[in-house]
Amino acid sequence: MRTCDLDWTYVAPAGDFDHEGTRAGRYRIAEHGDPASRITYEDLAIALLDEIEAPRHLRAAVSVREA
Template sequence: MRIVAGDVTDAESVAEHAKGHDAAICAVYDANVEPEIFYAGTSRALVEGLDQAGVGRLVVVGLASILETASGALLMDTPDYPQAYRTFYLGHAAGTAVLRESTTALDWLVLSPAGDFDHTNVDAGSYRVAPADAGSRISYATLATAILDEIDNPTHHRTHIGIETA
Protein backbone atom coordinates (compact mmCIF):
# COMPACT_ATOMS: atom_id res chain seq x y z
CA MET A 1 0.00 0.00 0.00
CA ARG A 2 1.18 3.50 -0.84
CA ILE A 3 -0.05 6.49 1.12
CA VAL A 4 -0.05 9.90 -0.55
CA ALA A 5 -1.02 13.38 0.55
CA GLY A 6 -3.49 15.20 -1.64
CA ASP A 7 -6.31 17.70 -1.54
CA VAL A 8 -9.79 16.24 -2.09
CA THR A 9 -11.12 19.75 -2.74
CA ASP A 10 -8.75 20.28 -5.68
CA ALA A 11 -9.61 18.57 -8.98
CA GLU A 12 -6.00 18.52 -10.18
CA SER A 13 -4.85 16.83 -6.96
CA VAL A 14 -7.68 14.30 -7.21
CA ALA A 15 -6.78 13.57 -10.85
CA GLU A 16 -3.08 13.20 -10.06
CA HIS A 17 -3.62 10.69 -7.27
CA ALA A 18 -6.53 8.81 -8.87
CA LYS A 19 -4.84 8.14 -12.21
CA GLY A 20 -4.52 4.43 -12.87
CA HIS A 21 -7.31 3.43 -10.48
CA ASP A 22 -10.72 2.01 -11.34
CA ALA A 23 -12.64 3.43 -8.39
CA ALA A 24 -12.49 5.84 -5.49
CA ILE A 25 -14.01 5.90 -2.01
CA CYS A 26 -14.66 9.21 -0.30
CA ALA A 27 -15.10 9.51 3.46
CA VAL A 28 -13.97 13.01 4.41
CA TYR A 29 -14.55 15.74 6.97
CA ASP A 30 -12.97 19.13 7.64
CA ALA A 31 -14.12 20.88 10.80
CA ASN A 32 -12.41 24.11 9.69
CA VAL A 33 -14.63 24.71 6.64
CA GLU A 34 -18.36 25.47 6.48
CA PRO A 35 -19.96 22.05 5.69
CA GLU A 36 -21.89 23.22 2.63
CA ILE A 37 -18.78 24.78 1.10
CA PHE A 38 -16.62 21.77 1.97
CA TYR A 39 -18.92 19.00 0.74
CA ALA A 40 -20.11 20.79 -2.40
CA GLY A 41 -16.51 21.72 -3.24
CA THR A 42 -15.30 18.19 -2.58
CA SER A 43 -17.99 16.72 -4.83
CA ARG A 44 -17.12 19.16 -7.64
CA ALA A 45 -13.41 18.32 -7.34
CA LEU A 46 -14.13 14.58 -7.28
CA VAL A 47 -16.39 14.71 -10.34
CA GLU A 48 -13.88 16.76 -12.33
CA GLY A 49 -10.72 15.07 -11.06
CA LEU A 50 -11.97 11.51 -11.38
CA ASP A 51 -13.23 12.30 -14.88
CA GLN A 52 -9.78 13.66 -15.83
CA ALA A 53 -8.12 10.54 -14.39
CA GLY A 54 -10.50 8.16 -16.15
CA VAL A 55 -11.85 6.71 -12.91
CA GLY A 56 -15.31 5.30 -13.50
CA ARG A 57 -16.72 4.60 -10.02
CA LEU A 58 -17.05 6.69 -6.85
CA VAL A 59 -18.60 5.55 -3.57
CA VAL A 60 -19.17 8.30 -1.03
CA VAL A 61 -19.91 7.57 2.64
CA GLY A 62 -23.00 9.62 3.42
CA LEU A 63 -25.45 10.36 6.22
CA ALA A 64 -28.76 8.78 7.14
CA SER A 65 -30.00 12.26 8.06
CA ILE A 66 -30.51 13.18 4.41
CA LEU A 67 -32.08 9.88 3.36
CA GLU A 68 -35.82 9.48 2.90
CA THR A 69 -37.75 7.50 5.49
CA ALA A 70 -40.42 4.99 4.50
CA SER A 71 -42.95 7.87 4.57
CA GLY A 72 -40.86 9.95 2.16
CA ALA A 73 -39.71 12.57 4.68
CA LEU A 74 -36.00 13.16 5.13
CA LEU A 75 -34.84 11.62 8.41
CA MET A 76 -33.55 15.02 9.59
CA ASP A 77 -37.07 16.43 9.20
CA THR A 78 -38.81 13.81 11.33
CA PRO A 79 -40.12 14.60 14.82
CA ASP A 80 -37.56 14.32 17.63
CA TYR A 81 -34.60 13.91 15.25
CA PRO A 82 -31.59 15.80 16.67
CA GLN A 83 -31.07 19.18 15.02
CA ALA A 84 -27.76 20.19 16.64
CA TYR A 85 -25.85 19.13 13.52
CA ARG A 86 -28.36 20.29 10.89
CA THR A 87 -25.73 22.48 9.19
CA PHE A 88 -23.59 19.35 8.80
CA TYR A 89 -26.54 17.40 7.36
CA LEU A 90 -27.24 20.18 4.87
CA GLY A 91 -23.57 20.23 3.91
CA HIS A 92 -23.75 16.56 2.98
CA ALA A 93 -26.96 17.26 1.06
CA ALA A 94 -25.15 19.98 -0.93
CA GLY A 95 -22.40 17.51 -1.86
CA THR A 96 -24.95 14.93 -2.97
CA ALA A 97 -26.76 17.59 -5.02
CA VAL A 98 -23.52 18.31 -6.91
CA LEU A 99 -23.23 14.62 -7.75
CA ARG A 100 -26.86 14.46 -8.90
CA GLU A 101 -26.35 17.48 -11.18
CA SER A 102 -23.10 16.18 -12.69
CA THR A 103 -23.13 15.34 -16.37
CA THR A 104 -19.91 13.30 -16.58
CA ALA A 105 -19.88 9.54 -17.06
CA LEU A 106 -18.81 9.05 -13.42
CA ASP A 107 -20.87 6.26 -11.85
CA TRP A 108 -21.32 7.48 -8.28
CA LEU A 109 -23.12 6.17 -5.24
CA VAL A 110 -23.68 7.77 -1.85
CA LEU A 111 -23.97 4.92 0.65
CA SER A 112 -25.14 5.63 4.19
CA PRO A 113 -26.10 3.73 7.28
CA ALA A 114 -29.92 3.73 7.27
CA GLY A 115 -29.75 4.93 10.88
CA ASP A 116 -26.70 4.83 13.12
CA PHE A 117 -23.75 2.63 13.90
CA ASP A 118 -23.69 -0.44 16.08
CA HIS A 119 -20.61 0.51 18.10
CA THR A 120 -19.87 -3.05 19.22
CA ASN A 121 -17.78 -3.48 16.02
CA VAL A 122 -19.37 -6.83 15.29
CA ASP A 123 -19.54 -7.69 11.59
CA ALA A 124 -23.07 -8.90 10.97
CA GLY A 125 -22.00 -10.56 7.75
CA SER A 126 -25.00 -9.38 5.78
CA TYR A 127 -26.84 -6.16 5.06
CA ARG A 128 -29.78 -4.89 3.07
CA VAL A 129 -30.88 -1.64 1.46
CA ALA A 130 -33.31 0.19 3.73
CA PRO A 131 -35.03 3.56 4.06
CA ALA A 132 -33.82 5.94 6.73
CA ASP A 133 -34.82 4.87 10.23
CA ALA A 134 -33.32 6.37 13.39
CA GLY A 135 -33.56 2.96 15.06
CA SER A 136 -31.65 1.09 12.34
CA ARG A 137 -28.10 -0.10 13.07
CA ILE A 138 -25.10 -1.36 11.14
CA SER A 139 -21.54 -2.11 12.25
CA TYR A 140 -18.56 -0.26 10.84
CA ALA A 141 -17.24 -3.54 9.43
CA THR A 142 -20.52 -4.32 7.67
CA LEU A 143 -20.64 -0.81 6.19
CA ALA A 144 -17.07 -1.29 4.93
CA THR A 145 -18.09 -4.59 3.33
CA ALA A 146 -21.03 -2.90 1.57
CA ILE A 147 -18.73 -0.15 0.25
CA LEU A 148 -16.28 -2.67 -1.16
CA ASP A 149 -19.11 -4.76 -2.61
CA GLU A 150 -20.33 -1.67 -4.50
CA ILE A 151 -16.81 -1.14 -5.85
CA ASP A 152 -16.33 -4.76 -6.93
CA ASN A 153 -19.89 -5.40 -8.18
CA PRO A 154 -21.80 -2.13 -8.58
CA THR A 155 -25.54 -2.62 -8.16
CA HIS A 156 -26.66 0.95 -7.41
CA HIS A 157 -25.89 3.83 -9.73
CA ARG A 158 -26.09 7.62 -9.40
CA THR A 159 -28.23 7.49 -6.27
CA HIS A 160 -28.11 7.65 -2.46
CA ILE A 161 -29.06 4.51 -0.52
CA GLY A 162 -29.19 3.48 3.10
CA ILE A 163 -28.14 0.09 4.39
CA GLU A 164 -28.74 -1.78 7.62
CA THR A 165 -27.88 -5.14 9.12
CA ALA A 166 -29.98 -7.88 7.57
Protein backbone atom coordinates in the same frame (compact mmCIF):
# COMPACT_ATOMS: atom_id res chain seq x y z
CA MET B 1 -29.77 22.05 -17.16
CA ARG B 2 -26.28 20.60 -17.28
CA THR B 3 -25.80 16.83 -17.49
CA CYS B 4 -23.09 14.86 -15.78
CA ASP B 5 -21.30 11.89 -17.29
CA LEU B 6 -19.95 10.66 -13.96
CA ASP B 7 -21.25 7.51 -12.33
CA TRP B 8 -21.86 8.02 -8.63
CA THR B 9 -23.45 6.32 -5.65
CA TYR B 10 -24.24 7.92 -2.31
CA VAL B 11 -24.13 5.35 0.49
CA ALA B 12 -25.34 6.36 3.95
CA PRO B 13 -25.12 4.21 7.07
CA ALA B 14 -28.17 3.19 9.06
CA GLY B 15 -29.58 5.51 11.69
CA ASP B 16 -26.86 4.58 14.20
CA PHE B 17 -23.82 2.37 14.52
CA ASP B 18 -23.84 -0.70 16.71
CA HIS B 19 -20.61 0.20 18.51
CA GLU B 20 -20.43 -3.07 20.45
CA GLY B 21 -21.67 -5.33 17.66
CA THR B 22 -19.62 -7.87 15.81
CA ARG B 23 -19.49 -8.51 12.10
CA ALA B 24 -22.56 -10.39 10.88
CA GLY B 25 -21.36 -10.58 7.27
CA ARG B 26 -24.73 -9.47 5.92
CA TYR B 27 -26.60 -6.22 5.42
CA ARG B 28 -29.63 -4.79 3.65
CA ILE B 29 -29.79 -1.94 1.15
CA ALA B 30 -32.77 0.40 1.45
CA GLU B 31 -33.83 3.45 -0.55
CA HIS B 32 -34.64 5.41 2.60
CA GLY B 33 -32.82 5.53 5.90
CA ASP B 34 -34.53 4.36 9.07
CA PRO B 35 -33.37 6.34 12.14
CA ALA B 36 -34.11 3.32 14.37
CA SER B 37 -31.92 0.91 12.35
CA ARG B 38 -28.33 0.06 13.20
CA ILE B 39 -25.29 -1.49 11.55
CA THR B 40 -21.80 -2.43 12.67
CA TYR B 41 -18.75 -0.67 11.29
CA GLU B 42 -17.55 -3.96 9.82
CA ASP B 43 -20.80 -4.67 7.96
CA LEU B 44 -20.90 -1.13 6.56
CA ALA B 45 -17.35 -1.64 5.28
CA ILE B 46 -18.41 -4.90 3.60
CA ALA B 47 -21.34 -3.11 1.93
CA LEU B 48 -19.06 -0.34 0.62
CA LEU B 49 -16.54 -2.83 -0.77
CA ASP B 50 -19.30 -4.90 -2.38
CA GLU B 51 -20.64 -1.79 -4.12
CA ILE B 52 -17.15 -0.84 -5.33
CA GLU B 53 -16.40 -4.32 -6.66
CA ALA B 54 -19.82 -4.88 -8.27
CA PRO B 55 -21.77 -1.61 -8.61
CA ARG B 56 -25.52 -2.18 -8.40
CA HIS B 57 -26.80 1.28 -7.44
CA LEU B 58 -25.40 3.72 -9.98
CA ARG B 59 -26.64 7.30 -9.70
CA ALA B 60 -28.64 6.49 -6.58
CA ALA B 61 -28.63 7.31 -2.88
CA VAL B 62 -29.05 4.24 -0.67
CA SER B 63 -28.94 3.41 3.01
CA VAL B 64 -27.19 0.36 4.48
CA ARG B 65 -28.74 -1.30 7.52
CA GLU B 66 -28.57 -4.58 9.39
CA ALA B 67 -30.10 -7.60 7.68
